[in-house]
């Protein structure tokens with residue numbers, strides 16, 4: 557099976573009676589923030605939305621590798637792939653500042669996590685899509701020099717003004733996709749709030765703007781734009797990762813394609829969107845620990861493209877791992893989804 561029991565990463569853990577624990581898991585959507593970032597960044601909408609006691613636990617983990625490692629040990633997780641918390645670089649309005657801060661954050665996570673604990677942490681590069689050419693250079697530096705495993709981008713990019721936004725399917729960003737393919741690394745498309753001047757549907761219900769609903773709705777349409785754009789015809793080996801069980805696409809895409817079959821062309825894509833979904837898109841379980849939705853994802857997708865993740869520190873690793881370790885799966889599928897799919901996609905040397 558190629559799976560080794562890594563007991564050295566699980567200290568003092570006794571699973572509750574009747575529960576199993578899978579050791580050696582890898583999780584891909586785990587966020588950080590440097591103390592410097594917190595001090596200088598804009599106030600986070602998610603901070604304002606949440607209960608105070610909830611955010612204490614979140615904050616403790618945002619900066620601390622040691623707490624994260626204790627969480628991982630307790631839950632049989634061997635490696636976290638770290639990424640800068642949303643909206644990160646994508647909300648930095650000044651292009652020069654965005655480019656500089658992306659580089660600074662990549663060095664920070666490298667020095668404080670990846671270099672110190674190479675067996676426990678790797679990272680996705682933060683990149684400034686405000687300047688796609690610089691983003692290519694930063695990605696190449698992170699992959700070749702720091703050993704990072706891809707890029708994570710928090711949705712659309714704001715440029716000069718909060719309502720002047722750019723999506724990843726737009727032609728100025730094509731060179732970045734080409735760079736991802738050249739380096740053979742995936743792009744993780746992570747959620748953020750809907751565009752500020754396009755939030756009418758949420759008026760009166762601002763609690764829905766973030767991870768409760770707006771994140772998924774915004775990311776789903778962003779991903780659908782990419783599927784429609786033809787980018788996966790031009791770059792058939794490009795790889796896109798979506799969190800939260802594919803942001804609703806496993807459920808919604810068959811219906812979407814069914815209707816497109818009767819419509820005039822929508823974008824430049826040559827094949828059914830469901831085909832790109834199967835070949836180019838990967839999904840994680842981040843923040844969505846619900847068995848029936850998980851089964852739907854497995855029914856709609858290639859199970860070699862589904863991967864465990866938790867979405868810490870906003871979600872509890874205890875909850876994510878206990879759910880995953882006990883969700884009904886064959887032994888082979890649990891190993892694939894918990895570990896080997898990620899190890900292969902990210903070419904992890906573990």
Ligand code: MN
Pocket residue numbers: 585587746799842867
């Ligand atoms: Mn997340």
